[in-house]
Amino acid sequence: MIKKAKQEPTNREQATRARRELLIEAAVSCFVEDGLARTGMRDIAKKAGVSIGNLYNHFPGRDDLIAEIAKIDAEELAAVMAEVTDCNDPHKAVDIFVTRYFEHCANLTSAVLTVEITSEALRNSTVARLFSGTRSMLSDVLETAIQNGEHEAFGMAAESRTAVVGLILDMIDGYALRVGLTGKKPSKKDTQALLSVVRCVLSMGGGDKGDHPMLS
Amino acid sequence: MIKKAKQEPTNREQATRARRELLIEAAVSCFVEDGLARTGMRDIAKKAGVSIGNLYNHFPGRDDLIAEIAKIDAEELAAVMAEVTDCNDPHKAVDIFVTRYFEHCANLTSAVLTVEITSEALRNSTVARLFSGTRSMLSDVLETAIQNGEHEAFGMAAESRTAVVGLILDMIDGYALRVGLTGKKPSKKDTQALLSVVRCVLSMGGGDKGDHPMLS
Known part of the structure; x- marks a missing residue:
């Protein structure tokens, strides 16, 4: 050639x-x-x-098509995440993360593909690997944003950060799936509910630590 | 006969x-x-x-087998939910809900079945209907427990209750899936992280309402 x-x-x-x-x-x-x-x-x-x-x-083969889909998805998310990483205000960075990641996932095609690919990944380790990198990247970006705001913005204890980030991603994924499968465009109200809950969780630990065994 | x-x-x-x-x-x-x-x-x-x-x-037919699986699942969950409903302490009721529902979902068989049935439900409305009743039942039980503790236990505004309950269920579902698919028994730490976040979300609205657009 x-x-x-x-x-x-x-x-x-x-x-x-x-x-x-x-x-x-x-x-x-x-x-x-x-x-x-x-x-x-x-x-x-x-x-x-x-x-x-x-x-x-x-x-x-079919796995090569799925690999290409994973690559496109990762590239789109990386563009969204660049915005988060570039933002100097930790509160805003988290808001951008939640809003943009939710919007990325909460459409019919994304939601159906998520279900289909999760099912495929159960029995196909190549496919499972293709998407695990994306999850790690998302965790890292959100964890860094929270860490950047550790002293001024967020009350959360450092040792719970990874666990809480995981739960926030689970919540966004699950809610995006639920909204996306309706086939309707996500409403402002959908995003607001999510934002409020995430903000609340990130200020966790500021108050009554005795009530939060994970944080004590 | x-x-x-x-x-x-x-x-x-x-x-x-x-x-x-x-x-x-x-x-x-x-x-x-x-x-x-x-x-x-x-x-x-x-x-x-x-x-x-x-x-x-x-x-x-295969749908009749899936219907029987849905029925068994709903019966098992109803037994768990009876405990929540019978509990007079709203804090404890929520803790029982989270712990027991999480444990119910966070095992390999449940997790794989959830993925498989979600995929099937996308193209089979009979299957979709079979499981939608279970979700409504779960929402109702958790909403009632929160409502019972509205004045003494939880600071959350009544108008955000349904949205927040939905997000809590999404989080438990998503986390249970993630833990369940590893095939390991969920650890005490897994449940504690979840409990802390849920408790935190349910006390939301007690503090800085200005920061929570959904609650203002």
């Missing part, structure tokens, strides 16, 4: 990229409509209107 | 019940091992060591 100059993508590279995007879109449609377990490579090729051979040229 | 006297179950009734239990156990094993989408009636009959005709005699 002859390597092209690196500047502008060639027509061929552009065509390849467009074809891959088409195939990913077809795969996502199939996964959402019929479920991951019921979707084969043949269904995806048919949905995209390409030959099965052409699909295999771009993606040797 | 001749109706038998109602007192003691007859040998035949006992045999039927035992057979149904065996079939449900086989179905759960198949669903957990291979996933719901990949399990057919033939697989379940084979796992139970009965003929497919015998399986169909007891359960006309």
Whole structure:
């Protein structure tokens, strides 16, 4: 193969990229409509209107399609997280995290894909690994934001930080799933309820420590 | 058909019940091992060591097996919830709710079944309906416990109660899934972290209302 100059993508590279995007879109449609377990490579090729051979040229297997979906998801989230990391106000950073991560997850396609991929990951360690990195990245960003506000903004004890961050992510994931599966756009009220609860949890430990065995 | 006297179950009734239990156990094993989408009636009959005709005699279809699983789950939870309802101390009632509901969900079988059934429910409204009643029951019990402690125990504003209860359930569900899928017994530390966060959220609104848009 002859390597092209690196500047502008060639027509061929552009065509390849467009074809891959088409195939990913077809795969996502199939996964959402019929479920991951019921979707084969043949269904995806048919949905995209390409030959099965052409699909295999771009993606040797279904796991490669899922890996590409994981990569796109991680890239989108990384963009959101850059905003959180760039914010100097710890309160605002947490609010941005909660609002943007919730919005990222609370739509029908994301919600259905989450359920489907979780089910697939139970029996497919490659898929499980693909998404575990994203969760670690989210935890790290939120933990750092909280740590940055440790003295001025948040009363929470440092030793409970990891556990509490995990619970906050569980809550956002669960609520986003519940809102997303309705197929309606998340309302401002949805986000507000979540924000209030997260803010409250992050100020935990400021008051009656005796009541919070985890913090004592 | 001749109706038998109602007192003691007859040998035949006992045999039927035992057979149904065996079939449900086989179905759960198949669903957990291979996933719901990949399990057919033939697989379940084979796992139970009965003929497919015998399986169909007891359960006309896969949805009937899932309905029986939903029924068993709802009965087990109702027993847990009776304890919550019977408790006169609102703080204790909430603690019992959180601890027992978490323990109910945070085991491998429950966690995998939750994922599998959620995936099935996306495309099967009968299955979706079967489990929606359980969620409503859980919400009602927790909301009532909070309402009972409104004046003495919890600072939370009444108008945010339903939203907050929803978020607490999302958090317990999500965390139980995460703990349950490891296959390890939930630790005391797992439950303590959850209890602290829930207690904190329920005392929300006592302090700086200006910081909580949902409560103002």
